[in-house]
Amino acid sequence: MSGIADRITRHCRVTMTINRVWHERSESAARRFNARCQTAYRQQLADFTGRVADPWRLWTDWQQYVTDCWQRSILFWDTLRQRGDNFVEHERAGMPPVLHFAYDTILDAREFERPANYALLRIVPPAGVRVDPKRRPYIIIDPRAGHGPGIGGFKDDSQVGVALRDGHPVYFVAFFPQPEPGQTLIDVCDAEARFVHKVRELHADSPRPVIVGNCQGGWAAMMLAAANPDVTGPIVINGAPMSYWAGAWSDGEGDNPMRYLGGILGGAWLASFVADLGHGIFDGAYLVQNFESLNPANTFWDKYYHLYANVDSEPPRFLEFERWWGGFFLLNREEIEWIVENLFVGNKLWSSKDTTASGRFFDLREIKVPIILFASLGDNITPPQQAFNWVADVYGSTDEIKARGQIIVGLVHEDVGHLGIFVSGRVAQKEHAQIVSVMKSIEALRPGLYAMKITESKDTDGKRAYEVEFAEHRLEDLAPRLNRFNRVDEKAFEAAAAVSEFNRRAYARLAQPLVQAFSSQAGAELGRKFHPLRVERWAISDRNPWLWWLEPLAESVKRHRHPTQPGQTIRKVERMTSEVVSASFDLYRDMRDAVSEALFFQIYGHLFLAYVGDTHTLEPLDEAQAADGRDLPFVRKTLDSMAVGGYPEALTRVGALLIPHGQPIALSQLESKEELLAAYRDWLPDLPRDQLRRIRGQQEIIVQYEPQQAIETLPRLLRDQADRDRILTLLDRLLSDKRLPVKVSTVEQHARLDRIRHVLSAKVNEPT
Numbered sequence: 001m002s003g004i005a006d007r008i009t010r011h012c013r014v015t016m017t018i019n020r021v022w023h024e025r026s027e028s029a030a031r032r033f034n035a036r037c038q039t040a041y042r043q044q045l046a047d048f049t050g051r052v053a054d055p056w057r058l059w060t061d062w063q064q065y066v067t068d069c070w071q072r073s074i075l076f077w078d079t080l081r082q083r084g085d086n087f088v089e090h091e092r093a094g095m096p097p098v099l100h101f102a103y104d105t106i107l108d109a110r111e112f113e114r115p116a117n118y119a120l121l122r123i124v125p126p127a128g129v130r131v132d133p134k135r136r137p138y139i140i141i142d143p144r145a146g147h148g149p150g151i152g153g154f155k156d157d158s159q160v161g162v163a164l165r166d167g168h169p170v171y172f173v174a175f176f177p178q179p180e181p182g183q184t185l186i187d188v189c190d191a192e193a194r195f196v197h198k199v200r201e202l203h204a205d206s207p208r209p210v211i212v213g214n215c216q217g218g219w220a221a222m223m224l225a226a227a228n229p230d231v232t233g234p235i236v237i238n239g240a241p242m243s244y245w246a247g248a249w250s251d252g253e254g255d256n257p258m259r260y261l262g263g264i265l266g267g268a269w270l271a272s273f274v275a276d277l278g279h280g281i282f283d284g285a286y287l288v289q290n291f292e293s294l295n296p297a298n299t300f301w302d303k304y305y306h307l308y309a310n311v312d313s314e315p316p317r318f319l320e321f322e323r324w325w326g327g328f329f330l331l332n333r334e335e336i337e338w339i340v341e342n343l344f345v346g347n348k349l350w351s352s353k354d355t356t357a358s359g360r361f362f363d364l365r366e367i368k369v370p371i372i373l374f375a376s377l378g379d380n381i382t383p384p385q386q387a388f389n390w391v392a393d394v395y396g397s398t399d400e401i402k403a404r405g406q407i408i409v410g411l412v413h414e415d416v417g418h419l420g421i422f423v424s425g426r427v428a429q430k431e432h433a434q435i436v437s438v439m440k441s442i443e444a445l446r447p448g449l450y451a452m453k454i455t456e457s458k459d460t461d462g463k464r465a466y467e468v469e470f471a472e473h474r475l476e477d478l479a480p481r482l483n484r485f486n487r488v489d490e491k492a493f494e495a496a497a498a499v500s501e502f503n504r505r506a507y508a509r510l511a512q513p514l515v516q517a518f519s520s521q522a523g524a525e526l527g528r529k530f531h532p533l534r535v536e537r538w539a540i541s542d543r544n545p546w547l548w549w550l551e552p553l554a555e556s557v558k559r560h561r562h563p564t565q566p567g568q569t570i571r572k573v574e575r576m577t578s579e580v581v582s583a584s585f586d587l588y589r590d591m592r593d594a595v596s597e598a599l600f601f602q603i604y605g606h607l608f609l610a611y612v613g614d615t616h617t618l619e620p621l622d623e624a625q626a627a628d629g630r631d632l633p634f635v636r637k638t639l640d641s642m643a644v645g646g647y648p649e650a651l652t653r654v655g656a657l658l659i660p661h662g663q664p665i666a667l668s669q670l671e672s673k674e675e676l677l678a679a680y681r682d683w684l685p686d687l688p689r690d691q692l693r694r695i696r697g698q699q700e701i702i703v704q705y706e707p708q709q710a711i712e713t714l715p716r717l718l719r720d721q722a723d724r725d726r727i728l729t730l731l732d733r734l735l736s737d738k739r740l741p742v743k744v745s746t747v748e749q750h751a752r753l754d755r756i757r758h759v760l761s762a763k764v765n766e767p768t
Contacts, residue, residue, distance in 0.1 A: 014605045022598040029590035033583050040579035044572040058569065064562070065570040071557045075311040076304075077540070078554035083319055084541025087326045087534075097174045098150035098324045101126060101160055106171070107198055109191035110180060116187045117176040120195040122169075123153065129164050136233060136439070137169040137199050137209040141192070141217035146287030148327035149174040152214055154320075157425035159212055162433040171199055171209070173217075179281070179332045185223075185339070192220065193228045200231070208233035208369075210439060214422050215239050215382065216339075219349055225369065226362045234442065236372045236435060239382045239421040243393060245347045245493040246385035246483070256383045257294065257593040260600040262345040263493070267500020269507040271340040275333035276515040279524035282336040285328040285531045292533075294380060297585035305578045312563060321423075326537055330528075345500045347493065349390070364394045368690035370407035370442050372435060372452075378415040385482055391449070391475060396632075398474045399701050402447045403634045405694025409442055409470065411435070411452040430454060430466065438468050443689065444673050445665070446656075447697030448472050453664075470665045492600065495607035630705055638701045642709060643716040648685035648692065650717040651727060653699040653710055657752050672739050679739075683730045711755050715762065724760045731757070 090096075097103070102124040109118040125131050140159055142149040153160030153172060163170045173195060180187075199209050210233045213221030218240020225232045247256030262268070275282040292299040307314050331339075342348040349362070375387035391408055395401045401408060413420075416427055434454050455467040480486060528534070540547065564571055630636065677684065685692065702710045718724045731753075734740055 011606055015602070018598050018601045018605065022594055025594040025597070026591060029587055029594065032590070033587040036583040036586075037580055040576045040583075044576040044579075061564075061569045064564050065568065065574075067562050068564040068571075071561060071563075072308055072311045074550070074554050074557045075315075076308045078550050079307060079311065079315045079318060080540045081542065081547060081550050082315070083322045083326070084537045084539070084543070086319060086323050087537040088541055088543060090323060090327060095148050095177045095327050095329070097121070097153075097172070098148065098327065099123075099153040099160070099172065100155050100158065101153055101164075103172065106202075107195060109194070110176070112191060112194070114187045114190060115180040116183050116191040117179050118188060118191045118195075119174050119176070120198060121172040121174050123160055123164065123172055125164050126156075130167065131164060131169050132167045133169055133203060134205050135168050136207040137171060137203050138163040138212060138436075139171045139173060139196065139199060139209050140212045141173040141214065141221050142175075143215035143217045144175050144220075144284075144329065144331070145216040146284035146291070146328060147324060148177070148329050150324055151419075151422045152212065154324065154423050155425060155428075157428040158423070159214075159428065159432050162428055163436050166433075166436050168436070169203060169206075171195070175329065177327075177329045179330055179335065181332075182334075183332050184334050185220075188220070188335075189223050189227055192224050193231060196224070196228070196231050210234050210236060212236045213238070213240060215241070215418070218242070219343070222349075222364060222367070222371075223362050225367045226364050229366045229368045232369060234370045234372065234439060235367065236374065237387075238374045239376070239379055239387065239418055240373075241343065241382045241386045242349060243347065243386050243389035244343055244349075245490040246389040246487070247383055247489075256380060256386070257596060258290070258381055259386075259493075260596050261290065262340065262500065263496035263600050263604055264596055267496065267503045268337065268340040268345050269500070269503040271336045272333065272504065272507060272512065273515060275331075275336055276512060277519055277524065277527065278330075279519045279521050280333050281524060282331045282333060283328065283528050283531060284330055285528070285533045288325070288328060289533060291381065294589075296589055297582045301578070301585055302582050305582075309575070309578070312561070326533070328531075328533065341500075341504070346497050364390070365404060368405070368694075370409065370445070372409045372411065372442065374411045374413070374421065374431060374435070376413035376416045376418070376421055378413070379418045379421065381418040384412055388482060389479075389487070392479045395475065398449060398476060399632060399635050399704075401449055401475065402697035402700050403638055403694075405447045405690060405692075405697040407442065407445050407447055407450070407693065409445075409450045409452050411454075429464075430456065434466055434468055440674065441468075442470075444677070445470060446472075446659075446700065447693050448700075449475055449478070450665075472661065472665070489601070492604040492608050495604040496600075499604070499607065635701060635705065638698050639705060641698075642702050642706065643713045645695075645717045647718065647723045647726070648687060648695055649699060650714055650723070651685065651730075652692070652696040653703065653714065653717075654727060654731070654756060656696070656700045656703040657707065657710060657756065658749055660746070660749070676734070676737065676739055679737075680730065680734070683726065707752070711752065711759060714756065714759055718760065721763065728757065728760055 099121075103121040104124060105119055106122050107120040109116040109120075138159075140152040140163075142152050149172070152158060153170075155161070160170050160172065173192060196209060196211070203209070208231070211221045211224065213219070213235070215238070218237030219242055221232075221235050221237055222240075222242065225235050244259060247259045271282065274286060303318070307318050349364075373387050373391075375382060375384040377384060388410060391401075395404070395406070411431060413427065413431065416424055420427060431454065434452075438452075450470045450472050453469050453471065455469075457465050457467070459465060542551075630639070687695075699710075715724070718727065
């Protein structure tokens with residue numbers, strides 16, 4: 001009886017928590033709606049009463065407004081007609097990448113033994129921009145998540161642009177609208193690996209290329225680096241959902257409605273069903289439709305009203321963006337099933353489990369190069385939790401990050417949205433440009449977990465300048481700050497994954513054969529042609545004979561344009577009305593998301609308790625924090641090998657003993673360090689950089705847990721008298737070098753330095 005009572009108590013506690021969060025979110029949504037309406041009234045109509053007192057002026061304003069409104073309407077619909085024409089022409093041309101830059105095709109993976117619909121492009125530097133072929137190349141992978149390629153080089157101020165202006169050769173991984181028959185994501189990963197090999201052949205004298213992955217391209221880049229750990233250079237992933245169950249289960253903490261979508265729709269079976277209706281092809285327009293549903297205010301009102309309100313200047317920017325947004329690409333059934341089962345629902349990408357039919361593993365711990373993670377607090381598609389939580393899942397503790405010689409750098413924007421991470425010119429000039437400029441310095445960091453901070457300032461001429469510094473953090477401290485509920489809310493997703501697997505098997509056995517029997521190529525193409533996102537484009541184009549009058553009328557309107565001033569009375573009423581409409585859409589979205597969140601946890605939270613709760617607990621578990629770090633297997637193994645090694649281990653250990661920890665590292669310090677490394681190259685071990693990082697991380701663990709023994713065992717690493725003399729001489733020279741960014745100044749540092757000199761001054765075979 002007590003077991004039943006405990007189970008009922010837990011169910012009641014979950015229900016009460018869900019109801020409390022629902023009420024908080026709904027009340028907060030109502031407050032935001034009221035606040036926006038009141039602000040719109042104050043900003044637009046505060047002086048309306050005084051203007052109404054002058055009837056003649058109001059009548060004149062009305063006449064001007066009616067003329068302007070009619071003209072703007074014609075120009076607005078003509079812009080939509082141009083969008084439709086661009087859409088039709090783009091499809092007719094085969095939907096090439098919407099890159100701002102010229103390019104040459106280097107490799108076409110459709111010609112490989114295992115073909116894939118990918119290609120490697122070399123970006124041609126624009127006039128006035130010179131690149132150095134010996135500098136580190138950049139390879140940018142755009143997301144294949146419904147749209148076509150090009151967002152990483154969409155404009156001059158973009159990821160491609162900032163790398164070119166810094167003198168780097170830039171390559172772009174593009175893809176074609178139609179997948180190759182039988183193509184899988186493993187084929188794509190193998191093709192991308194061949195692309196990297198080709199770039200290394202073309203730049204044999206350069207460091208290994210940086211891989212930049214945007215959104216879906218981010219986890220594609222991580223898969224590439226994990227499967228080919230000795231091929232790539234540093235990895236930069238922007239807005240990439242690496243830990244899809246993660247999010248925030250409270251209002252104002254980075255709400256993430258998309259993480260509930262898989263559970264609400266019953267799991268992965270729906271992706272298979274849609275692909276079967278498409279005759280084995282999944283239409284990327286459905287993914288774009290999901291993105292648009294996240295922000296109905298922008299989808300159905302804001303972007304169109306912004307065009308209408310600024311129709312004399314806005315069309316070029318609107319048409320440029322819509323050219324990319326309206327390019328819908330396709331995926332094979334095998335590809336979308338893998339993505340949904342392993343990422344959206346299964347959350348297996350980071351787990352190191354077998355996630356492929358071929359039996360291949362992707363162990364992210366095998367990545368040997370620095371990883372830079374860029375996310376935004378304003379991103380409701382990939383919030384920071386999804387971008388960063390995989391680090392805790394894969395490594396578990398700061399010590400393991402160090403033991404594996406890994407450098408992980410996190411950069412967080414305060415408010416930019418998901419697309420802004422890739423297309424915002426301001427973000428490109430600041431965050432992306434600084435990432436490019438400090439990449440060499442990032443490689444010089446000690447193994448560990450860092451936050452990258454960019455401080456903006458302006459000189460007397462108003463020109464922006466940026467200062468970069470790195471602050472080292474412990475994973476055990478960051479994870480609780482990032483996740484208010486210590487990730488207890490993720491446990492319901494285990495039940496959702498189990499239900500998804502059941503539904504997938506049921507669909508495969510009971511319904512899939514029938515659906516596939518009734519699907520056809522002609523029906524699939526017809527269904528894609530009449531998808532709502534395509535219809536709204538080609539229906540308002542020159543293909544529609546009923547719109548023959550629109551273009552000439554728009555040309556006439558441009559010749560006789562009579563715009564009103566922005567401060568005109570009725571224009572202010574218009575703007576206030578638009579703001580209220582937008583706020584109403586946001587209220588609907590907030591209430592919808594609150595309902596879907598509550599529904600998800602009511603269903604799967606109770607299922608977890610009923611079927612999984614006997615073997616799992618809803619209380620947060622953090623074994624890495626609960627246990628003494630010495631008890632972790634890799635720490636014990638590292639400490640046991642304290643006396644194993646040679647000159648490289650001894651030199652890095654001495655550095656770990658003398659360098660202070662926990663202080664922000666300014667970029668100037670890292671630049672001085674690079675200068676010193678070049679000056680003392682002959683004194684340093686001749687080992688690959690990733691191997692040196694791993695040695696350094698292991699030595700830092702030894703120093704952290706056993707600093708005294710770390711010093712006492714130095715002679716056992718240096719059994720050759722020449723090596724002892726070499727380190728002592730190097731120490732003397734470095735400490736007298738004014739370029740040394742870190743000074744030995746504290747009492748503890750001096751004590752350690754004296755002891756190091758004492759134990760190494762003893763001759764070989766003499767007691768220390």
